[in-house]
Amino acid sequence: MRERFVMAVDQGTTSTRAVLVDRHGTIRGMAQEELRQYYPQPGWVEHDPVEIWESTLRVMRTVLAQTGTDASQVAALGLTNQRETTVVWERATGRPLYRAVVWQSRQTADLCQKLQQTPGVPELVRARTGLVIDAYFSATKIRWLLDHVPGAQARAEAGELLFGTIDAWLLWNLTGGRVHATDVTNASRTMLYNIRDLRWDDDLLRLLAIPAPMLPKVCPTSGFFGELDPRWLDGARIPVAGMAGDQHAALFGQHCFTPGTAKNTYGTGCFLLMQTGAQPVWSRHGLLTTVAWAIGDAVEYALEGSVFVAGAAVQWLRDELGLIATAAETEALAQSVASTGGVYVVPAFAGLGAPYWDMDARGAVFGLTRGTSRAHLVRAVLESLAYQTRDVLEAMVKDAGIALQRLRVDGGAAANNFLMQFQADILGVPVERPVHAETTVLGAAFFAGLAVGFWQSRDEIASLGGTERVFLPQMPSAERERLYRGWLDAVSRTRSVRP
């Protein structure tokens, strides 16, 4: 019998990739395409939903062709995606109403400010959704789309328009327009979903006048979502058997199966999630409460610190400042100097996320002298990723009441050895990088594979993979605290309202 695989797709902020995973959890092939970014106004970020769908189909076909695999060898398909990014499309034609409004986009900051100032609303949002009011989440993006496109509100009320995060948009297309569904993790990022009762929240829908007929059905993360339209992959009716937001998939892909285990993903942004078990933990220190995943009836929760700009600051050095040619060269450049020479970069390009939640903060560079060089600036950018992670981890330890034993890491910038060592130093905890760096897409494969019996249990999944390298803290604690105090001072100077 020919070998069987699980296919998984990771539709991220900057690229779309498809992989084939074998029974040993090894990625046997990968195809990837970059995604075009649109910045129509300062602070706005948009994607083309049709490009997202077409690139997804292309990478799925390419990975099969590259590895000489027949679609009939694919046991299941798992999807994982950039979260919160919002698409509204026509039920009848599948045509998007507008571009996808990306999670980073700030076009609803004014509306969020109004909601924040409405008595009782911030508490309501927190209690029902586990989130804080911010332009980051889908709810106000839907409101903006319905206001911005003439006639959209009435059409949505008549059931002519559908909303989905990227998972739902892809599922709709993959199933040939037959299934309109999302998974619990993605729903938990909309600011419309009640994470305790596990249903769309009528009070929040009313508050934002969002018509219920446009919302997708919410399903468990691992389970049957629908079947691939046979038009797409040589007639194969592959079951879509797992869907999860990318940070939730990474948490699963990193085997964070027990409460207190945590991972940090260094991609465009930085997302630190700690699994907290079957009961939600409500943050008092600026973190989010979110659904980790639902497998069958069993729901587990996580605490999350979302940092909006991480690897994106490295891209800024490359694309806007022209200081580097590739992201990878930042490692050697940072190591070429002993310190930043007192320079701090606060990359608050899209405001500040956790734990500050300051939509109007803006980026700044502090401590420049005549001797500041390119290497100092590059190093300060890398260090900012580590400092932002410490901000989040401090809040997490307070909220969860557990000190972290080690931090598991992944994402594009986790390849940077300087950054990982500095991270261990600034946290004072070991940083552990897995053998399989592609933990997000693996997590999606695991969710789908568990649903169809490709893998039998979490225990079996936990036995796959291992640790590639551990970075141990080496910095004296007085130095660690001195550097971190400098960071806190720099951050406080970027705030729109001084704390």
Ligand SMILES: Nc1ncnc2c1ncn2[C@@H]1O[C@H](COP(=O)(O)OP(=O)(O)O)[C@@H](O)[C@H]1O
């Ligand atoms: N060696 C490196 N050092 C620092 N940053 C890097 C390195 N390699 C990639 N990056 C950054 O990581 C990001 C890409 O990571 P990835 O996990 O693919 O992101 P996403 O899923 O958000 O699209 C980019 O922002 C890039 O600047």
Ligand SMILES: O=P(O)(O)OC[C@H](O)CO
């Ligand atoms: O696509 P990434 O990896 O930048 O992740 C985006 C996050 O899901 C946004 O919440």
